[in-house]
Amino acid sequence: MAWEDLAALAAAAWLALLLVPWRPWRTAERLEADPTAAARVDSSDVTVLMPARNEAAVIARSLASLARQGSPVIVIDDGSSDETARIASGAGLAPFSLIQAPALPPGWTGKLWALEQGRQVVASPYILLLDADVALAPGLVATLLEKARRERLALVSLMAAPAMSGFWDRWWMPVFIYFFKLLYPFRLANRPGTATAAAAGGCLLVSTEVLADIGGFGALRDAVIDDCTLAALVKARGAGAIWIGLTRSAVMLRAAGFAGFWRMVARTAFTQLRYSYALLAACAAIMLVVFVAPVLALIAGDAVARALGLAALVFMGVSYAPTARFYGQSPVSIPALPVAGIAFLLMTFTSALWYARGLRSRWKGRDYRRGSA
Numbered sequence: 001m002a003w004e005d006l007a008a009l010a011a012a013a014w015l016a017l018l019l020v021p022w023r024p025w026r027t028a029e030r031l032e033a034d035p036t037a038a039a040r041v042d043s044s045d046v047t048v049l050m051p052a053r054n055e056a057a058v059i060a061r062s063l064a065s066l067a068r069q070g071s072p073v074i075v076i077d078d079g080s081s082d083e084t085a086r087i088a089s090g091a092g093l094a095p096f097s098l099i100q101a102p103a104l105p106p107g108w109t110g111k112l113w114a115l116e117q118g119r120q121v122v123a124s125p126y127i128l129l130l131d132a133d134v135a136l137a138p139g140l141v142a143t144l145l146e147k148a149r150r151e152r153l154a155l156v157s158l159m160a161a162p163a164m165s166g167f168w169d170r171w172w173m174p175v176f177i178y179f180f181k182l183l184y185p186f187r188l189a190n191r192p193g194t195a196t197a198a199a200a201g202g203c204l205l206v207s208t209e210v211l212a213d214i215g216g217f218g219a220l221r222d223a224v225i226d227d228c229t230l231a232a233l234v235k236a237r238g239a240g241a242i243w244i245g246l247t248r249s250a251v252m253l254r255a256a257g258f259a260g261f262w263r264m265v266a267r268t269a270f271t272q273l274r275y276s277y278a279l280l281a282a283c284a285a286i287m288l289v290v291f292v293a294p295v296l297a298l299i300a301g302d303a304v305a306r307a308l309g310l311a312a313l314v315f316m317g318v319s320y321a322p323t324a325r326f327y328g329q330s331p332v333s334i335p336a337l338p339v340a341g342i343a344f345l346l347m348t349f350t351s352a353l354w355y356a357r358g359l360r361s362r363w364k365g366r367d368y369r370r371g372s373a
Contacts, residue, residue, distance in 0.1 A: 002305070003293070003296065003297040003300060003301035003302070003305040003309075004297070004301060004302065004304050004305040004308060006289055006293035006296075006297065007293055007294055007297035007301060007305050007306075007308035007309040007311075007312060008308050009289050009293070010289050010290050010293045010294045010297075010308075010309070010312035011294070011308050011309075011311045011312040011315060013286075013289070013290050013312075014290065014312050014315030014316050014319060015311075015315050017182070017315075017319055018315055018318060018319055022185045022187040022188050023185075023187065024181050024182050024185035024186070024187070024188075025178070025181065025182070025319040025320070025322060025323070026322055027246055027322045027323060027325075027326045028187075029186040029187065029190060029243075029244065029245035029246060030245045030246045030247060030326075031143065031144075031147065031156075031158060031245045031246075031247055031249075032137075032143075032247055032248060032249045033136070033137040033138060033139040033140035033143050033247075033249035034139055034142070034143045034146075035138055035139040036139070037139050037142035037143045037145075037146045038069075038070060038139055038142040040142070040146060041142050041145050041146045041149070042070075043069055043070030043071045043141050043142045043145060044070060044071060044072065044124065045124050045125050045126055045145060046071045046124055046125075046126045046127070046128050046141055046144075046145055046205065047071060047072050047073075047074060047122045047123075047124040047126070047127055047128070047208075048066060048069075048071050048072070048073045048074065048127075048128045048130050048141070049074050049076065049115055049118040049119065049122070049127055049128065049129055049130070050062070050063075050073065050074070050075045050076070050130050050131070050132050051076050051078050051101075051110075051111050051114035051115055051118070051131075051132070052075055052076065052077055052078060052080060052084050052088065052114075052132040053077075053078040053079060053080055053084070053110060053111075053114075053364045053365075054080045054081060054082045054084060054364070054365070055080070055082075055084050055132035055133060056080075056082040056083040056084050056087055057254070058132060058133040058253040058254050059075075059084055059087055059088055059091075059132045059133075060087050060091060061135055061253050062130070062131075062132050062133060062134060062135050062253060063075075063088060063091040063093055064091065064135075065135035065136045065137070066093060066130075066136065066141075067091075067092075067093060068138055069136065069138070069139075069140070069141040069142070070141070070142070071124075071128065071141050072095040072096070072097075072124070073093050073095070073096050073097070074096075074097045074098075074099060074118045074121065074122070075088045075096075075097070075098050075099070075132075076099045076100075076101050076114040076115065076117050076118045077098060077099065077100050077101060077114075078101045078104075078110050078111070078113070078114040078364075079101065079103075079104070079110070084132075085098060085100070097121070099117050099118060099121070101113060101114045101117050102117070104366075107221055107222055108221045108222065109221070109222060109223065109224065109226065109361075109366075109368060110363075110364060110366055111201075111226060111364075112217045112220060112221050112223065112226055113217075113221070115129065115217050116216055116217040116218060116221075119208075119211065119212075119216055119217060120216075122208055124208060125207065125208055125209070126145060126148065126205055126206065126207060126208060127205070127206050127207075127208050127211060128141060128144065128203070128204070128205050129201060129203075129204040129205075129206065130202070130203055130204075131160075131201070131202040131203070133202075133252055133253045133254045134160045134202045134203055134250055134251065134252055134253065135250070135251050135253055136203070136249065136250050137248075137249035137250070137251075140203075140247075140249045140250060141205075143249075144156050144158070144203075144205045145205065147243070148205055148207070151241070151243070152240055152241065153240055153241050153242060153243050154206065154207045154210045154234050154237075154240025154241065154242060155199060155204065155205065155206045155207070155210070155230070155231060155234045155235075155240070155242040155243070156204070156205045156206075156242070156243050156244075157199040157200045157201070157203060157204040157205070157227065157231070157242075157243070157244045157245075158200060158202075158203045158204075158244070158245055158246070158247040158249075158250050159177055159180070159200040159202075159244070159245070159246050159247065160200065160202045160203055160247070160250040160251060160252050161246075161247065161248045161250065161251045161252065161327065162174065162177075162251075162252055162255075162327065163251065163252045163253060163254060163255045164255075164327065164328070165255045166255040166257065168255070168256065168257055168258045168261055169255035169256055169257075169261075170329065171329075171333060171336070171340070172256070172261045172340070172343075173252075173256070173261070173327075174323050174324065174326075174327040174329055174333070175320075175323075175333075175337065175340040175344070176261075176265065176344075177246070177323065177327075178320055178323040179344060180198075181323075183272065184196060184197075184198030184228065184244075185198075186198065186244050186245060189231070189242065189243075189244055190241070190242065190243045190244065190245075192235075192241050197228060197231040197232035197234075197235040197236075197242060198227075198228050198231055198244050199227040199228055199230060199231035199242065199244055200227055200244060201226055201227030201230075202250065202252070203247075203250040204227060204230075206230070206234065207240065210234055210237065210240060211234075213237060214233045214234065214237055219233055220233060224267065224268050224271045224360065224361045224368070225268050225271055225272070231244070246326060262347055262350065263362070263363075265344060265347040265348075265351075266347050266348075266350040266351040266354065266362075267351070267361050267362060267363050268351070268361065269344075269347055269348040269350075269351035269352075270348065270351035270352045270354070270355050271351075271360075271361065272348075273348070273352075275355055275360075277352065280348065280349075280352050283345070283348065284345060284348075284349075287341055287342070287344075287345045288345075290312070290316070290341070291316075291337075291338040291341035291342055292338065292342065293309070293312075294308075294309040294310075294312035294313045294316070294338070295309065295313070295338055296309075297309030297312075298310060298313075313335070313338075316337055316338075317334045317335065317337070320333075320334055320337050321334060355370060358370045
């Protein structure tokens with residue numbers, strides 16, 4: 001195909017993204033902490049479950065953010081080899097419990113096994129799943145509970161804001177969230193009756209009864225993308241609607257860094273493609289057309305190709321601008337989006353290479369082998 005044709009395809013694809021009714025590029029779905037919510041709802045109706053594996057560097061700050069939320073907290077130590085358990089015990093929270101997760105059995109991922117140990121002792125109507133590296137603004141637990149009850153939601157989750165404390169974190173993480181929203185459009189996920197289901201596991205409120213009805217975490221025991229799998233099970237059950245949104249009131253405490261971020265994306269990228277090399281090839285072709293073709297058309301094409309390439313890049317930038325604004329990114333991040341897109345494709349290739357070598361996923365010092373679940 002000529003540069004003109006490829007640039008036209010890219011421009012059409014980005015324009016279509018801007019025009020689809022559910023507008024996945026927007027940041028309209030958002031929720032911030034309401035400090036007055038605690039006066040209207042009883043936060044003790046929520047038990048916080050925090051799985052922790054070697055989180056000594058961040059867990060004290062995460063637990064400190066729960067001190068005034070008014071909810072009981074259960075930390076499940078998932079075989080940590082550092083000071084995680086000691087630091088958690090010394091946080092001074094009340095009511096507080098520390099559980100040592102038994103040895104990980106076959107067929108389970110570590111996080112889900114830890115969460116199941118906590119779920120079995122919860123007596124409250126709601127559970128908040130909170131990652132040990134996420135801190136909450138005052139009143140956020142009450143805000144989540146109020147929203148769930150007011151809108152009759154079985155599951156409410158928030159995409160925690162990146163730490164934005166290093167170059168890679170400031171650049172990569174907002175792009176990662178942007179791509180996540182394209183894969184799992186929030187408006188469709190939040191609409192009852194649609195097949196799309198999405199959740200962000202770092203900060204996720206779920207009805208204890210609904211969670212028990214689907215079989216607890218055992219129903220998704222081997223899931224690599226556990227948050228979206230949980231959302232899909234809850235939504236399919238029909239026991240209540242689900243909702244996912246953005247927030248600045250839940251913040252990641254740890255910047256991933258280049259290598260850490262690469263591993264984070266590679267951990268689930270090939271799973272997103274259902275371990276299909278045909279889908280991987282299709283994904284690669286699409287990414288090359290929408291991200292690379294416009295740039296090359298500007299460099300090597302004729303006047304028409306350059307105009308179409310420029311149009312594609314403008315549409316691309318318009319689609320990313322709301323995310324950049326929400327996270328306070330520099331405008332320079334917008335024209336750098338094609339570079340980020342190709343980097344994400346390379347991370348997906350890394351994930352596929354792991355799978356070809358027999359590794360389904362790798363996280364927190366554990367390897368989940370292909371066929372082990």
